Amino acid sequence: MSNLAGTLFGLLLGVQCLTELHGVFILFTNVTCESKDLSISVVEYCEVTSLGKTKNSVRLRYTMPKPVFKNIGFHFQLMTKGSESINGVSNWQPFLYGMNLDMCRFWKNRHNYLAKMVFELIEGHSNLNHSCPYSNEKFIAIDGITNTDISSKIRGIPLTKGSYALFTKWSTENITRVLTKFYFDVLSV
Template structure:
């Protein structure tokens, strides 16, 4: 039974490798953060961190200086901490994206006023 279990485990690992090779794999190249309304929020940090040769993460935090909406308790910050490229890659399996460099531009607005802008830059390594 030990030999059969070992072969099964080896087969499962091989299938996992093939799935990863044929899935979309991205690597973050940069992230930029900008506060457009300095009375409401400021950028505390915004960075890409290298964890290993093929793994990196993004972390960003906007400190909130006043409540976003009336009658709602004030949030101290909005943040994304330690989101890895492998976590994102696992979520976008099956999305057709050829190799290359991409950018995702995001903004957060209230009352038709842009408050913060965050731009994510990444590279698709394997489609």
């Protein structure tokens, strides 16, 4: 191993150890929900609720006037806030590559490790937990997930202090139906 490679490996191992020891603490700053097709879904509520000085929760609900059966696509990408803004608007930049999933296939075998991690974050707080078809659901919801729940589940993931967002897009028949963006700050590592 070259000296530079050894130094980089040591640095990454050090960051990982610090994160393991201290954990990551996040605070939700916002959530936005947008329905692109009101015949498929309608935003019922979408909010961050304060539960104390350092504790808050996210809840959102999309009512589904007609059930979605199959061909459900999900795209997500973790973003970080750039240091510069353009015309006073924050410049969000990809932190990790974007990922596209066939949700019906994913729920059958949970084949994608990163997607599995994302869905484990909302486990117990959502009705997004079964394979296709989604024929009986009248809504899709995430309710009562707290920043402390998420912080404990992402312990050991090397995130530096700063502002982040998880941009998600749901589609059926390759047409975008819903956009949901979760914004949060990493306050300590």
